[in-house]
Amino acid sequence: MTAPSTVPARNRGGRWIEEWDPEDETFWNETGAKVARRNLLLSVLSEHIGFSVWTLWSVMVLFMGPEYGLTPADKFLLTSMVTLVGALVRVPYTFAVAVFGGRNWTIVSACLLLVPTVAAFVVMEPGTSFSTFLLVGLLAGIGGGNFASSMTNINAFFPLRRKGWALGLNAGGGNIGVPVIQLVALAIIGAGGGPRVLIGVYIPLVLVAAVLAAVFMDNIASVRNDTGAAKDAARDAHTWIMAFLYIGTFGSFIGYGFAFGQVLQNEFGRTPLQAAYVTFVGPLLGSLIRPVGGRLADRYGGARITLWNFVAMAGATGAVVAASVQRSLPLFTVAFIALFVLTGLGNGSTYKMIPGIFRAKAVARGLRGEEAASYGRRLSGASMGLIGAVGALGGVGINLALRQSFLTYGSGTGAFVAFLAFYGLCFAVTWAVYLRGPAPRTRTVAAAEAKPRLDYAEV
Template identity: 85%
Template sequence: MTAPAPTRRGRWIERWDPEDEAFWNATGERVARRNLWFSVLSEHIGFSVWTLWSVLVLFMGPEYGLTPADKFLLTSLVTLVGAVVRVPYTFAVAVFGGRNWTVVSASLLLVPTVAAFTVMQPGTSFSTFLLVGLLAGIGGGNFASSMTNINAFFPLRQKGWALGLNAGGGNIGVPVIQLVALAIIGASGGPRVLLGIYIPLIVVAAVLAALFMDNLASVRNDTGAAKDAARDGHTWIMAVLYIGTFGSFIGYSFAFGQVLTIQFGRTPLQAAYLTFIGPLLGSLIRPLGGRLADRYGGARITLWNYVGMAAATAVLIVAGMQKSLPLFVSVFVVLFVLSGLGNGSTFKMIPGIFQAKALAKGLRGEAAVAHGRRLSGASMGLIGAVGALGGVGINLAFRQSFLAYGSGTGAFVAFLAYYGLCFVITWAVYLRRPIGRAPATASAAEEKAQLSYAEV
């Protein structure tokens, strides 16, 4: 069985059924993987542009006239915009098509990059830096549209791996831009050199998406799906959990270099030598988090991952109080790794949860798959947006902690409490077995769905 040739302008595929094994084995897998690789490239560049200012602030010495609080505020606002635009980016896939929107969203990255290239010099006002930084936030939206698009291409049994690989390949844009910045700083280059490198890369990503990606006609614009996802309690429960994983990843990515320069007195070059390690490992391990969730259940992996994140945070508090840079950096890297692992496991839970709810409604076969795909795709944008807001909270928490205590210890105490809350939520909602028999009013399907949450 082969996929019909596109019949509409813009590389549209009219029939797509990844749950049909014959279709998947014949041509579906090949087409899905091709779209995955070019989606990863575009999302990778998007993440690099989004986190651009976490690197640019390291170039901004005393001659720029910015205080540490100014820099934390700048990176917080960039993160905020990246979180907010994830919602419209999610639904843009259904309006324009996955391939078409990837081309548009990749091309839009030229706006903040060229703008930063223009204003990046001493003497520029702080308000101008804030405005240009806000533009960079659009890079955060590429994640939401990319994940929604790839979610539609792959069967449920492979979503953990596919979504983990797609997101991990995008996340790795964070350490890559930090490594490029390290090389430029080490060579005594300026920030405009960094920006000049990324401008042609953006063009390449947009052109390759236009040439090799596809739109799925089955992904229709469905405002009802967005409303249904927003009304479902699991969307917001998973958003809270995703704040703890992805919010930590992106928040720490923006803040790590500043914490090292402010709390430990590292120079920008010394900080740059260290900041890329955590995001790099956290990005690389995200697909493993999805793969482990495919095998053992995302809820189980997420639960124990929060135990590890809480333990690492407790050690960071001790390291900060003792001013032990080696311990602080090594454990911070561990925390990055755990956040990446949790990113993969939490996002794998989303399609599984809505599939279980479809079964609880009495749906079976393709109807259940379509219902689960419809709501999980819509919810991913909302969950991704709220999760990215965690990065805003982390930067604001560091800002307040340094203003009040002169160190990041106060912020880490707050993070520790949040990870404990996420552990409790994961256990109570997705892993706690019902005590005794189910109520007589509960249907067998409802009971089965409740028990199967541990497998999502």
């Protein structure tokens, strides 16, 4: 058969691909894979810088000493609000892909990152009021939105059999912006540079990402103008179930990424540089292993990997609680880094589940081939923004819980006990919804009626 053309058609002043069928292996092998990988690479770059800008204040607060007049509670509140904005903007960012096109919105979203970086560069000095820092920190939250639009865009480029790897790589490359900005901060401030130097490094990088997206990325016409998919996704219970599970994985990753250094400072008396030497390790490993979680989910099923990952997360959190009680810095550090690694694995496996769930629903409705694939892409792409937004709210909860725990008990132990209980609940939900087999009578009735049965064990 003849593969559909992949030459971007001129339309509304941008690069548009009018025909795109990644499930067709001939099309994929001849032309689709090359186009998809190019867009994936540039999507990773833009999302990476977005994550760095979003988590900028998790680094800045470590170096804001007494001369800035901020209490530990102020700093936890600041990082909580930055996380909150990053979660909320993910919803409109997801819709923006359908309205403007993935390539076009990547350009716009990259340029928008200039607002928080320039603002932070202007106000970063002692004597600035807490309310000003809070306002500028809120602006940095827009960096969190890049994840949602990037994942929605890349989801449309890849076939179902490769989504776990592609989405894991896309998200992992973005997530790694968290440890990278911590490493850059460590190098700059360790060499005697100030916070403004760190901010100044990222301003030209934002411009580079925008230019590369404009020159080399593409829009997929079939994704355009389908904002109704968001309404359909919002009405589907699985969108909200997966959002709940994503609170446990990504919410933990981003929440711990913002809070790790502050916990080391407040509970174990580490200096800013001592904390910075450690804080980047967990997010770095958690980011690098995210594609592995997607790959494992491709092979063994996302639901199975997610289920046992929550077991491991509960175990690591138990070790963190023990270390917090005993004031054991070595145990705390090792257990916390292990927890970061597990959040990365879970991030990959949960996001692989999303397209599989909606593809399974399409098959159960009697759809086949490209019709089923199109249905799955449509709803999974729309649901990803909602899931990403709710999941990121977990980061808000983690920082607020740690803030309250330090105010009440003088340590983070109380918050970590609550996190342990939550991971147990996530395990129960994953098993009950996606892995518990139907009762024997249900299987008999289904066979008798000869209707497809929803089976999520392999998603």
